[in-house]
Amino acid sequence: MYLLRCIECGEEYETDSLYTCTKCGGLLEVIVDLSNADFRLDGNNITLWKYRSLIPVKTDPVTLFEGGTPLYSLKTGKSSRVYIKHEGLNPSGSFKDRGMTVGITKALELKKRSVMCASTGNTSASMAMYAARASLKAYVILPSGKVALGKLTQAMMHGARVIAIKGNFDAALKIVRKLTERNEIYLLNSINPFRLEGQKTIAYEIVDQLGYVPDAVFVPIGNAGNISAIYKGFRELKEAGYTDNIPEMVGVQAEGADPVYKAFVQNKDEIEPVSNPETIATAIRIGNPVNAKKALQAIYDSGGRVLRVTDSEIVEAQKFLAKQGVGVEPASASSLAGFLKEELDYDTVVCIATGNLLKDPEEIIRVCEKPMEVSANPEIIEKLL
Numbered sequence: 001m002y003l004l005r006c007i008e009c010g011e012e013y014e015t016d017s018l019y020t021c022t023k024c025g026g027l028l029e030v031i032v033d034l035s036n037a038d039f040r041l042d043g044n045n046i047t048l049w050k051y052r053s054l055i056p057v058k059t060d061p062v063t064l065f066e067g068g069t070p071l072y073s074l075k076t077g078k079s080s081r082v083y084i085k086h087e088g089l090n091p092s093g094s095f096k097d098r099g100m101t102v103g104i105t106k107a108l109e110l111k112k113r114s115v116m117c118a119s120t121g122n123t124s125a126s127m128a129m130y131a132a133r134a135s136l137k138a139y140v141i142l143p144s145g146k147v148a149l150g151k152l153t154q155a156m157m158h159g160a161r162v163i164a165i166k167g168n169f170d171a172a173l174k175i176v177r178k179l180t181e182r183n184e185i186y187l188l189n190s191i192n193p194f195r196l197e198g199q200k201t202i203a204y205e206i207v208d209q210l211g212y213v214p215d216a217v218f219v220p221i222g223n224a225g226n227i228s229a230i231y232k233g234f235r236e237l238k239e240a241g242y243t244d245n246i247p248e249m250v251g252v253q254a255e256g257a258d259p260v261y262k263a264f265v266q267n268k269d270e271i272e273p274v275s276n277p278e279t280i281a282t283a284i285r286i287g288n289p290v291n292a293k294k295a296l297q298a299i300y301d302s303g304g305r306v307l308r309v310t311d312s313e314i315v316e317a318q319k320f321l322a323k324q325g326v327g328v329e330p331a332s333a334s335s336l337a338g339f340l341k342e343e344l345d346y347d348t349v350v351c352i353a354t355g356n357l358l359k360d361p362e363e364i365i366r367v368c369e370k371p372m373e374v375s376a377n378p379e380i381i382e383k384l385l
């Protein structure tokens, strides 16, 4: 059993059909019955649905075998043990699949025939893929010219109707919220509390894989759902008696899209939206993150912090990871960029790499040395080796 609770006024609802509190407009959180937990954190058979007893679905899930992503150790030259959780190895290439397996299952439970999202790319790629699997119609609204090609092509190929607007992600989300108000089309951005229930399993998996709770978890912040979800996962493990502590949740934002960072340094629990967000990491090019309040709560409650990194620090971290065999898109590298930038004293750190290298080929062409073009002559080529 589970219910929805408003994070602002505490109002509770026994329905699956709400995105926000009807009393005060606040964000909703799913409260699951932790006494139902029936998995062991023994490092075996790790997939998202291993943790089904704490995931609020009533029917068999629509799954493409998401989760169970690798936790790679990383050499950084610092004294901390550093791990990268490579969410780019999910079916559509990002952590969004964890949210979509639950969100699309919920759409079917609610007898919806169509789903919709605003997107900087990954949400749309994932939603389109899972909607196709479930034979649901998918509608995507995105900022024209600002979505990486790998992601756009996924949404197109999986059959979504893609509508590009002259406006940024924040404007697209406003439109989606309006168009889904009447409840015919199911909204699948992270304001949907069920989406975050899938994403919280990142925390479960980290403890399952490591065998203990790390000191800190670094997470890129865009719309601010993932850091909120991961914190909730750690909180539930503690409340259910699996663990004794919660890691510091460290959010990382890009310099040109930093409303959560600014709120944190001013010790506020609300953001001031950034009107023209800009960064090379298009996935986190968001000025008015819808889950900012949840994220700030997670950061303050866990004793964490928010860091800010420049585009060149993001690209450096992306190359640093690539040199150790871990291919990620720019936004994903911001978590490590934050860790590398600061002198922070942790024994064990996990950085979340949120999306795959293949998502944004144009950025790679811009930041890497171009292939050399020569005639097909082995002698000439040998001289270049």
Ligand SMILES: Cc1ncc(COP(=O)(O)O)c(C=O)c1O
Residues within 6 Å of the ligand: 094, 120, 122, 123, 190, 220, 221, 222, 223, 224, 225, 226, 227, 283, 284, 329, 331, 332, 354, 355
């Ligand atoms: C690759 C990638 N990293 C990070 C984020 C930010 O996650 P969130 O919006 O949950 O803060 C997103 C999208 O939101 C993303 O696509």
Ligand SMILES: N[C@@H](CCOP(=O)(O)O)C(=O)O
Residues within 6 Å of the ligand: 117, 118, 119, 120, 121, 122, 123, 124, 188, 189, 190, 191, 222, 223, 225, 283, 284
């Ligand atoms: N980066 C995201 C932005 C939307 O985030 P969501 O988690 O609220 O769906 C994307 O990939 O579109």
